[in-house]
Amino acid sequence: MRLLPLSFAYPCYVGHYCCVGRLHRMSMGFIAYSLLYSIAKGDVFGKDQPIILVLLDIPPMLPVLDGVVMELQDCALPLLREVIPTDKVEVGFKDLDAAILVGSMPRKEGMERKDLLKANVAIFKAQGAALEKYAKKTVRVLVVGNPANTNCLIASKSAPSIPKENFSCLTRLDHNRARSQVAMRCGVPADAVKNVIIWGNHSSTQYPDVHHAMVNVHGKEVEAYSAVKDDSWLKGDFISTVQLRGAAVIKARKLSSAMSAAKAICDHMRDWWFGTLDGEFMSMGVYAGGNSYGIPEDLIYSFPVHIKNKSWNIHDGLPVNDFSRAKMDATAAELVEERDTALSFLSQ
Numbered sequence: 192m193r194l195l196p197l198s199f200a201y202p203c204y205v206g207h208y209c210c211v212g213r214l215h216r217m218s219m220g221f222i223a224y225s226l227l228y229s230i231a232k233g234d235v236f237g238k239d240q241p242i243i244l245v246l247l248d249i250p251p252m253l254p255v256l257d258g259v260v261m262e263l264q265d266c267a268l269p270l271l272r273e274v275i276p277t278d279k280v281e282v283g284f285k286d287l288d289a290a291i292l293v294g295s296m297p298r299k300e301g302m303e304r305k306d307l308l309k310a311n312v313a314i315f316k317a318q319g320a321a322l323e324k325y326a327k328k329t330v331r332v333l334v335v336g337n338p339a340n341t342n343c344l345i346a347s348k349s350a351p352s353i354p355k356e357n358f359s360c361l362t363r364l365d366h367n368r369a370r371s372q373v374a375m376r377c378g379v380p381a382d383a384v385k386n387v388i389i390w391g392n393h394s395s396t397q398y399p400d401v402h403h404a405m406v407n408v409h410g411k412e413v414e415a416y417s418a419v420k421d422d423s424w425l426k427g428d429f430i431s432t433v434q435l436r437g438a439a440v441i442k443a444r445k446l447s448s449a450m451s452a453a454k455a456i457c458d459h460m461r462d463w464w465f466g467t468l469d470g471e472f473m474s475m476g477v478y479a480g481g482n483s484y485g486i487p488e489d490l491i492y493s494f495p496v497h498i499k500n501k502s503w504n505i506h507d508g509l510p511v512n513d514f515s516r517a518k519m520d521a522t523a524a525e526l527v528e529e530r531d532t533a534l535s536f537l538s539q
């Protein structure tokens with residue numbers, strides 16, 4: 192039996208910080224809604240881990256949360272001991288073991304990127320401060336709301352007594368997208384592809400890299416470049432497809448990714464809790480301090496990581512060619528700019 196405390200809670204934001212019923216706002220709600228069932232039935236934190244779910248939202252959303260609570264009760268899930276809907280941070284963040292911060296201020300029509308960052312700095316500063324004040328010091332925090340990397344950095348800076356290593360942002364969705372693209376191209380199941388990497392920002396500058404990926408073709412592990420046999424696709428359309436996939440889903444669905452985002456959140460948290468498989472790494476946005484890839488420190492940057500005992504380590508020593516170097520640096524440069532703008536608001 193795993194010895195985790197019973198108070199095992201998640202603030203999940205169902206819709207957030209947006210007054211009008213824009214599709215984007217609704218879709219953030221869809222992510223949390225898609226996520227709750229998997230967590231509550233034990234797919235993420237284990238089949239013997241009792242769970243208390245805390246659902247934190249803004250006051251106008253409380254009636255909606257009541258409906259979600261009813262549905263969770265109606266699922267009759269044995270692990271789910273309590274669901275706490277609240278609009279109060281002192282309740283929402285109290286004694287948390289894991290925090291999944293799904294909501295953020297979405298970009299509204301005519302909004303400058305700088306204004307978007309400013310609004311999100313205010314949100315993630317407040318959430319970081321609430322984590323600092325109310326959560327356990329061992330809490331593991333996953334930031335999903337965009338711009339996820341920089342929001343995560345701000346939350347971490349606002350919670351100085353919680354180790355930086357306890358903060359991460361979601362790039363597992365991009366990782367899964369890359370894995371699946373290669374698998375479809377090779378005609379193999381998605382789990383036959385391993386060790387793709389997402390470097391950098393969860394934005395269109397991210398670098399999906401398959402130079403170190405392996406594909407299991409008819410029982411034999413082959414390097415992705417040999418399995419795909421189309422270098423120009425791997426260096427061109429593959430990269431842009433993954434980089435722009437979120438926008439393509441929004442264009443088609445008129446809503447942003449929810450099912451796949453929730454699945455990626457579950458993958459990310461499950462691996463953080465139970466570890467990655469031997470010989471495999473996963474992509475995760477983590478604190479860049481002390482990395483061996485020459486990425487500027489004091490960023491939340493997506494790296495290949497191994498996880499053991501709930502601690503991640505960047506997979507070091509992968510050779511980086513000129514093609515990759517340029518793309519890793521370009522996404523780092525975007526993050527430096529985002530960080531510097533965000534920090535100028537943080538100090539105001």
Ligand code: LMR
Nearest residue numbers: 337364436437438447448
């Ligand atoms: C995604 O990657 O699907 C989302 O981050 C896109 C978005 O802007 O919501």
